[in-house]
Amino acid sequence: MAAIGSEIERLIQFLAKLPGLGPRSARRAALVLLKKRDTLLEPLTAALREAADAILTCEVCGNLDTASPCAICNDPRRDPHLLCVVEDVADLWALERAGVFRGRYHVLGGALSALDGVTPERLNVTGLLVRVKQDVDEVILAMNATVEGQTTAHYLMDLLGDMKVTRLAHGVPVGGELDYLDEGTLSAAFKARRSL
Amino acid sequence: MAAIGSEIERLIQFLAKLPGLGPRSARRAALVLLKKRDTLLEPLTAALREAADAILTCEVCGNLDTASPCAICNDPRRDPHLLCVVEDVADLWALERAGVFRGRYHVLGGALSALDGVTPERLNVTGLLVRVKQDVDEVILAMNATVEGQTTAHYLMDLLGDMKVTRLAHGVPVGGELDYLDEGTLSAAFKARRSL
Numbered sequence: 495m496a497a498i499g500s501e502i503e504r505l506i507q508f509l510a511k512l513p514g515l516g517p518r519s520a521r522r523a524a525l526v527l528l529k530k531r532d533t534l535l536e537p538l539t540a541a542l543r544e545a546a547d548a549i550l551t552c553e554v555c556g557n558l559d560t561a562s563p564c565a566i567c568n569d570p571r572r573d574p575h576l577l578c579v580v581e582d583v584a585d586l587w588a589l590e591r592a593g594v595f596r597g598r599y600h601v602l603g604g605a606l607s608a609l610d611g612v613t614p615e616r617l618n619v620t621g622l623l624v625r626v627k628q629d630v631d632e633v634i635l636a637m638n639a640t641v642e643g644q645t646t647a648h649y650l651m652d653l654l655g656d657m658k659v660t661r662l663a664h665g666v667p668v669g670g671e672l673d674y675l676d677e678g679t680l681s682a683a684f685k686a687r688r689s690l
Numbered sequence: 691m692a693a694i695g696s697e698i699e700r701l702i703q704f705l706a707k708l709p710g711l712g713p714r715s716a717r718r719a720a721l722v723l724l725k726k727r728d729t730l731l732e733p734l735t736a737a738l739r740e741a742a743d744a745i746l747t748c749e750v751c752g753n754l755d756t757a758s759p760c761a762i763c764n765d766p767r768r769d770p771h772l773l774c775v776v777e778d779v780a781d782l783w784a785l786e787r788a789g790v791f792r793g794r795y796h797v798l799g800g801a802l803s804a805l806d807g808v809t810p811e812r813l814n815v816t817g818l819l820v821r822v823k824q825d826v827d828e829v830i831l832a833m834n835a836t837v838e839g840q841t842t843a844h845y846l847m848d849l850l851g852d853m854k855v856t857r858l859a860h861g862v863p864v865g866g867e868l869d870y871l872d873e874g875t876l877s878a879a880f881k882a883r884r885s886l
Contacts, residue, residue: 499744499745499754499755499756499761501737501740501741501744501745501756502741502745502754504737504740504741505734505737505738505740505741507737508730508733508734508737509708509734511730511734512705512711512719512722512723512730513715513718513719513722514710514711514715514718514719515708515710515711515719519709519710521780521783522709522710522780523708523709523710523711524741525754525778525779525780526708526709527708527738527741528741528745528754531742534704534707534708535738535741535742536742537704538701538704538705538707538738539735539738539739539742541697541700541701541703541704542701542723542731542734542735542738543735544697544700544701545697545698545700545701545720545723545724545731546727546731546732546735548695548697549695549697549698549724558695558698558721558724559695560695560697565695582721583721584717584718584721587717
């Protein structure tokens with residue numbers, strides 16, 4: 495397009511690679527960035543620069559932090575006997591937001607998927623097997639409730655043999671309405687009903 | 691959140707200010723950026739840097755380009771007697787993608803809106819009035835078909851007095867199905883029907 499200079503084209507092209515931004519919203523984002531140079535473009539560039547310089551992948555658990563081992567692995571108040579296995583750093587963040595877990599994490603880096611060619615070798619399974627031998631009492635498999643996530647959980651359960659392995663409960667989401675739930679969730683919630 | 695370092699927090703915060711990205715998708719975008727450093731984070735940072743350094747607002751028409759006057763204003767093949775007034779640079783890009791217009795543009799920088807406090811003084815109306823006196827035969831008002839856009843078009847039509855002023859046609863969008871169109875569009879398309 496003649497009207498857009500190559501610098502803007504390139505910016506749009508890279509913005510469009512971000513998840514959640516298609517070509518149209520990438521164009522809108524580029525325009526907003528160019529209009530708000532001092533309040534958005536410059537600070538975002540600086541934040542990207544700083545993140546690129548400062549953020550490491552934790553060699554122990556796979557979390558992203560400014561140090562390796564990360565703040566969670568280094569925190570003496572967190573129980574080293576509890577290990578929660580997640581697919582992705584985003585899942586670790588979600589559990590930390592919930593503030594429900596006081597042990598340590600292990601980030602697999604994905605879930606098994608024959609379709610996408612994700613084999614056990616492409617996940618951090620070896621690291622997990624080394625860690626569970628170091629004084630871990632319980633492994634919590636916090637995979638997504640997807641086919642890939644559950645396949646991964648079953649695969650890991652077989653590998654972990656006679657360890658205490660648990661998984662997250664299925665059920666009605668808090669605030670959820672029964673009428674809008676799928677049959678699988680409803681049936682899981684019904685089977686796992688608890689006495690009041 | 692303890693699990694996210696302040697560098698990542700800051701990155702997420704600025705990403706969330708982009709149109710189209712909410713807090714959740716900004717977190718996903720930050721993770722993807724940190725995972726794809728060489729293929730995404732570094733090139734995006736460089737593209738932002740280059741755009742910030744190179745892109746100017748054209749003093750004549752308000753377009754964004756590496757030069758002022760911009761490539762369109764400087765292009766001798768474009769008809770200087772035709773002036774197309776748009777609300778925003780994004781609209782100029784859209785018309786250029788359609789490749790339908792071979793004159794020059796004037797970017798107002800918005801549309802009149804009592805609700806958002808956009809008065810004529812906040813739009814580039816003065817510049818437009820100067821330009822239309824310089825050998826312009828026809829002013830095409832290519833505002834959005836919104837209340838604000840049409841208010842702006844009527845306001846400009848009054849200001850432009852006895853000049854030849856046109857506006858874009860209303861009608862059925864190409865590929866559109868009548869059943870899905872609103873009554874306003876259908877009625878405009880019906881009234882503006884043409885003989886075959």
